[in-house]
Amino acid sequence: MADLIGEEKIRALARNLLAEDRVDVVIGFERGTLPLRASPVFIRDAGDADRLIWDCFCENNLARYLISLNSQRVALVAKGCDTRSVVALLQERQIHRDRVTIIGVPCPRMVNRRRVMEEAGGEIRYARLQGADLYLEGREFRKTLKKDDFLYPSCTACTHRNPVIYDFLVGEPVEEESVGEDPWIAFEKLPDHERWARFSREIAPCIRCYGCRQACPMCYCTECFVDSTSPRWIDKGLDLSDIQVWQIVRTLHLAGRCVGCGACERACPVGVNLFYMHGKLNQELNSLFAFETGIDAGAPPPLATFSPDDPEQFIR
């Protein structure tokens, strides 16, 4: 189902790191229990390294787990966006570089399994990758789809598939051109009132499960503003205005910190489109400050720094 050479290298590295007691745990992916699924896995025994896999369904951003394992020596199987998160978390002093070993893997772009399931038109019982194609079998159908027609929006727009930081690199670097338009571009073309209408329409199904927050490597506050009772910023119900506040404030909290991985959108059980909002803010940060989160460890995040010479009054 995957690039076996890459998989074998990941397994060998994990096996050695654990056997030589250089790390306590290797975080990677294992085959999911359903077709089209890979699950995060925490390998602590060198004998379990063969469980590790690598393919275009390894969609979670594994940097999400680093803060909770801060006291341990962790090896992380990391694609481009995961490594950007590592850089951002290091800049925010949330993790220690000497406790993280990065097994960098160039990313094949992740496949949107929900769209594949819709296209299949029935329950998929078996799936395998055949080069650039995806072969599917169900009780009453057999189909072959072109994998690249079913990528996540974050992955068609991605220009940083190669790890930006690593201790080991598995596989050859890949080209970094985007293969599709970033979803914020279509959103920006709308007149203001239509933008608000579209935003309100799209977030209306949100059930405030906070899966997006839990999947995001940069949403790590001990107490999120939505959970605070003193002060209480927002009610607990599903009133549209409360959902709007939740989505807008969360998006703004990610300004200059979002790495564009799309993990939040993928985690949403009701399919709320979130990525275009983060993409738009990322584009603003890029055009105003020539800044991209997690690319250059030496570049100070614009919203976490100031200049005493700033011409604006608010800074003095």
Ligand code: SF4
């Ligand atoms: S955002 Fe880029 S690096 Fe991350 S999963 Fe998608 S294509 Fe891969």
Ligand code: SF4
């Ligand atoms: S807000 Fe979404 S796209 Fe941005 S870093 Fe978090 S999970 Fe990734």
Ligand code: SF4
């Ligand atoms: S994961 Fe989806 S439903 Fe849950 S809070 Fe986020 S946007 Fe709302």
